[in-house]
Amino acid sequence: MTTVPDxxxxxxxxxxxxxxxxxxxxxxxxxxxxxDGAAGGTTVFVGTVRDSDEGRPVTSLGYSAHPSVENVLREVAERVAAAHPVIALAAVHRVGDLAVGDIAVVVAVSSAHRGEAFTACRALIDDLKSQVPIWKHQSFADGSDEWVGLP
Amino acid sequence: MVRGTIRYWAAARAEAGTAEEPFVGDTLGDVLSVARAARGPAFSRVLAHCTFLVDGVRGGPATPLVDGGVIEVLPPFAGGSGQV
Structure with a gap:
């Protein structure tokens, strides 16, 4: 059977x-x-591993995720897509052990106009960071370590 | 008393020294009290900032448990606070 892509x-x-x-x-x-041919503007955010945190040199960093991570990421993306006039959006997050400079997260939004793309991209990365069950563990040059998000 | 499994994630896993263990107790609060009593103050400090899922639904101290149920201990997510 021949199908025409829809x-x-x-x-x-x-x-x-x-x-x-x-x-x-x-x-x-x-x-x-x-x-997308309908897009007049695309905003992309790239999160990378920083070489220090609050003045302390970071030597290594690991991200781990809860098994629900993909479902929650989809829910976040659906809410952003519903709340903003976007044409398309995408988001990928890294897990595992990363080195300084490695890309930890990439999100992008295309819209008819740049203002909408900037606003929706900001909402997507902020909601992703606060709601998606991903944990970050940092090790420092002085031998100490911490789980980011805990006081 | 019912029996099930408690799963620790990230910082909670590190302080618990295990990814999961069996529980015995009728409510979430009962089980967490037993878990805290078995460990040091560092574990209790982490627990104070965690959220808890009981069979996939966010629970509090009075949440009842069922036989074979699963409690999940989730520390704050990486980007949930601090600078943006």
């Missing part, structure tokens, strides 16, 4: 790519996922 069936919503991965992330992949 764009609306292939993309039932604005959510084009979501993922939680234990290998290197690609900004190009995320940008390609939100590419």
């Amino acid at each position: 764009p609306s069936a292939a993309s039932p919503s604005a959510i084009r790519l979501l993922g939680v991965r234990d290998h290197a992330l690609s900004v190009d992949e995320v940008l390609a996922a939100v590419a």
Whole structure:
């Protein structure tokens, strides 16, 4: 049977790519996922591992996730897509052991106009960081370590 | 008294020294009291900032437990506080 690709069936919503991965992330992949002829602006946010935290040198960093992580990421993405006039959005987060400079998270939003893309992209990364069950463990040069988010 | 499994995640897992253990108790509060009593103050400090899922639903001290149930101990997520 021959089928003709139906764009609306292939993309039932604005959510084009979501993922939680234990290998290197690609900004190009995320940008390609939100590419759309109707878009006039695309905003991308790239989170990377910083070499210090509150003045202390960071030597290594690990992200771990709860098994519900992909479901919660989808819920967050659905809320952002429903609340903002986006054409497409995408979000991927790294888990495992990362080095300074590695990409930890990439989110992107395309919209008809840049203002909407900036606003929705900010909402997507902020909601992802606060609501998606991912934990960060930092080790410091002085041998100490901490779980980020605990006082 | 009912029996089930308690699962610790991230910082809670590190302080508990285990990813999971069996529990015996009628409410979430009972089980957490037993878990705290078995460990030091560092564990209690982490627990004070955790949220708890009882069979997938957020629970409090009075939440009843069922046989074979699962309690999950979730510390704050990485980006839930601090600078943005």
